[in-house]
């Protein structure tokens with residue numbers, strides 16, 4: 241079913257939810273339901289499985305949180321309090337951040353729950369990796385008795401494996417960002433989790449990008465689910481896959497200017513909170529360091545005008561959640577979260593009004609999720625994606641087919657401005673101040689090239705067309721790293737020994753004294769090795785000269801000897817013939833033949849023919 245419901249009062253829901261929930265929605269400022277809530281809550285609260293595809297920021301979270309609470313009430317009414325070790329609802333999320341955010345949605349609602357209620361207390365438990373141990377989680381669960389579990393796949397599966405955990409009362413399971421949870425990276429764990437749960441439970445799949453393909457439904461163990469689709473309309477009343485208030489633009493830019501462009505935009509564009517997407521974890525760390533330095537040194541910006549935050553999947557769960565909460569709660573300055581696709585899906589920071597992608601993601605669905613971090617819940621948002629001039633511009637048509645319109649950005653940028661030139665100088669100074677930065681830059685660059693090769697739209701993002709040198713310049717690298725992909729650079733363009741800048745690598749030092757000591761030692765060994773090699777080559781060359789002379793002499797002597805041998809043989813044959821001729825005149829012909837035979841035999845020898853008997857000739 242495709243929803244056409246516009247705003248609908250909570251009181252008008254076709255299924256009567258708890259009255260305190262209706263009041264709570266008003267208290268939280270949600271005066272009416274969003275279309276996805278109006279369509280999904282009655283279905284899931286009763287006895288339907290659902291597959292919900294609704295644009296980013298359309299309120300899908302409440303569309304499953306309310307039915308879970310409803311199921312809980314029904315359970316208490318019909319079966320009384322939960323037995324020890326049991327729970328009623330489970331939500332699976334692909335990231336810790338999203339799991340934690342869903343828990344906060346529950347907490348915000350539960351603050352309004354009346355005390356004199358059929359359920360004395362409703363509790364949730366967060367189950368995510370690298371926060372405590374599974375044993376701690378189990379102990380905590382048995383003590384606190386939460387009715388709803390929210391977690392990431394790995395930890396949830398481990399948790400369910402504990403003997404004291406009972407799944408028999410589980411009435412409802414939700415897969416948030418279901419397409420991600422059922423893709424190859426999580427599928428096995430998620431289907432194992434679902435196997436622990438009772439078959440007669442309800443299941444809901446939610447995402448902004450999900451297909452109702454039989455395979456997905458089969459994997460999730462659903463029977464006859466209802467598909468709910470909520471799209472939005474553009475000004476020409478056409479259905480689109482992005483929220484109406486979200487404007488998406490592309491920036492055609494040369495590869496080496498991307499970072500300059502980004503910094504210029506962050507400094508000059510009006511926004512409150514921005515999310516900037518980088519391709520890999522290491523590139524977030526690398527560019528975070530670089531941009532922090534540029535910011536410190538920059539005279540054009542006021543102190544504290546911009547604040548950067550760095551978030552990626554290689555950080556531990558604790559700092560990750562803390563960074564996101566700091567970014568969410570930041571006020572005053574322009575706040576910028578530098579991140580990877582770990583923060584592409586589900587993250588709801590209502591004040592984010594700008595999203596910038598340095599490159600499109602390898603998966604086109606993720607493009608929608610990244611852009612959708614802004615323009616949520618009818619707020620206005622702007623998303624930009626940088627495309628390298630050339631073949632990458634085909635991405636515009638590629639996304640149009642998917643119902644996503646990209647307009648050309650009107651933001652202008654002057655690469656020769658003082659601001660921009662200072663930026664370039666700043667990058668150079670930063671990278672040259674410590675060779676460890678170059679090493680990290682090289683690793684980031686190599687990781688980017690590998691990332692580029694993983695684009696599912698491989699005909700647009702071709703390895704042959706990537707601007708390797710421009711990209712290395714954007715990474716601030718004075719020298720191209722040696723890697724197999726360098727074969728795509730034409731010989732005419734390939735800089736000699738990979739040098740993009742004139743840098744003496746023998747003097748390029750590490751700031752860390754220990755690293756520098758090792759480098760100097762290695763350099764010394766290298767120099768000595770080189771010297772030894774040169775010496776040995778010199779020696780070899782001399783020897784070769786001598787050898788060549790003596791072998792010349794050798795060949796002269798050998799030839800002479802051979803000539804004399806042949807002469808002696810000829811004389812011997814002539815002698816035999818002369819003696820035989822005296823015996824019989826008939827034999828003269830034979831003598832000539834024999835001479836021929838000897839000649840032919842010699843010829844064959846010289847041609848390398850294996851010699852047989854004379855009869856073989």
Ligand SMILES: Nc1ncnc2c1ncn2[C@@H]1O[C@H](COP(=O)(O)OP(=O)(O)OP(=O)(O)O)[C@@H](O)[C@H]1O
Pocket residue numbers: 269270271272273274277294295296297298299300301302447448585586587588590612613616617
């Ligand atoms: N009925 C409502 N009225 C107004 N705002 C709402 C309503 N329901 C939810 N919201 C707000 O809308 C925002 C987006 O909601 P939510 O995070 O559930 O979106 P989503 O559809 O799950 O998005 P995504 O696909 O990106 O995960 C939240 O800030 C939430 O508070």
